[in-house]
Amino acid sequence: MSLPNQNPDLEDSINVSEAHERVVREAAACARENRVVDNGIGSISIWALIACGVVLLIAGGVLAGGGDLFSYKATFREGYVRAPAPGAADSGPVPKEALAAYMAKGAKIYSAKCNGCHGSDAKGNGSTFPSLVGSAWANGETERFAMIILNGLQGPVSDGKTYGVMPPQGIGMAPEDLAGIMTYVRNNFGNTKGDVITTDMAKAAIEISAARKNAGNSVTADELTADHVKALPGAMMDPKTLLDPITLAPAKAP
Ligand code: HEC
Incomplete structure (x- = not known):
């Protein structure tokens, strides 16, 4: 220093x-x-x-x-695929038992196509529109019931009285609509048939209707009795079968 x-x-x-x-x-x-x-x-x-x-x-x-x-490999497994988030993979609507599924469809068709004449309780009015409650033709052979809906009816009905003329309702009616309305009427308003009219049966009904001798005209009691006192072809369906409520196809196993 x-x-x-x-x-x-x-x-x-x-x-x-x-x-x-x-x-x-x-x-x-x-x-x-x-x-x-x-x-x-x-x-x-x-x-x-x-x-x-x-x-x-x-x-x-x-x-x-x-x-x-x-290492990346230690925290992410080889071949790991991320599971889809719950609800992300559309599993479709909740399946419904066949009877309920067909009836739900039929309820809509009823209010659109039948309610105006036969009434919301399906009892008709006793004079110009017959009751469907307890009706032998609504609750009887399925082919006869289908022919009435598709083609309309003229002349006496199941109780022997003539009320008027029912116009055909089948125009533009899809098989599942026909199946739905038939199932609905047979299991509602006090009717308790307990059966499911399937889309396949309804398809057969539409074919039978188109092949009638007097196709284009209303059916009559005579024609019904002569040709259509039959069960529609097609396998009966267990009313408890689980169905997709929209398409009415058997529900996929979850
Ligand atoms: C425009 C009015 C009208 C509409 C809509 C109508 N019906 Fe009818 N329906 C009648 C009349 C009227 C009769 C009686 C016809 C006769 O006297 O021959 C009848 C008769 C019937 C019968 C026969 C009943 C029996 O006991 O013999 C059935 C079944 C029936 N209708 C079901 C239906 C269904 C199901 C629908 C809806 C898809 C429907 N009808 C829509 C007027 C109608």
């Missing part, structure tokens, strides 16, 4: 006591520094730090590359 200006301070520009104090302070700092190193707790060498860095770098490479510590 070179002490500042050693020449006599003729101008008194140096504050002697302050300079002296500084010399003492610096000497004390040097002494302290040496003591720390002697104790073995001095600051570590920059080379030691660099060596640590190299070691960590290699260790990290070995662990991440060879081992599974930071």
Whole structure:
């Protein structure tokens, strides 16, 4: 350490006591520094730090590359496919028992096509519209009932009375609509047949109707009795069969 200006301070520009104090302070700092190193707790060498860095770098490479510590494969299984969120895969509408499913369809057709004449209770009015409640033809052979709906009816009805003329209702009626309305009438308003008229039976009915000798005209009691006192072809369906309520197709197993 070179002490500042050693020449006599003729101008008194140096504050002697302050300079002296500084010399003492610096000497004390040097002494302290040496003591720390002697104790073995001095600051570590920059080379030691660099060596640590190299070691960590290699260790990290070995662990991440060879081992599974930071490996993507360890946290995501090979071939893993994320399961669809619940409800995301459309499982379709909740299945319904056949009788309820067909009746739900039939209820809509009834209010659109039959309600206006036969009434919301299907009791008719006793004079111009007959009752369907307990009607032998609504509750009897399915082919006869289908022919009335598809072609309309003229002349006496099942109770022997003539009420008027029922216009044909089959125009534009899909098989599932015909099946629905027949099932609905036979199992509602106090009628309790308990059977399901299937879409297949209704398809057969539409074919039979188109093949009638006097196709295009209303059916009459005579024609019904002569040709149509039959059950529609097609397998009976267990009313408890689970169906898709929209398509009326058998519900897929969940
Ligand atoms: C425009 C009025 C009208 C509509 C709509 C109508 N009907 Fe009729 N229906 C009649 C009339 C009138 C008779 C009686 C015909 C006769 O006296 O020959 C009748 C008779 C019947 C019969 C015979 C009943 C028996 O006991 O013999 C059945 C079954 C029947 N209708 C079912 C239906 C169904 C099901 C629908 C709906 C798809 C329907 N009708 C729509 C007017 C109608």
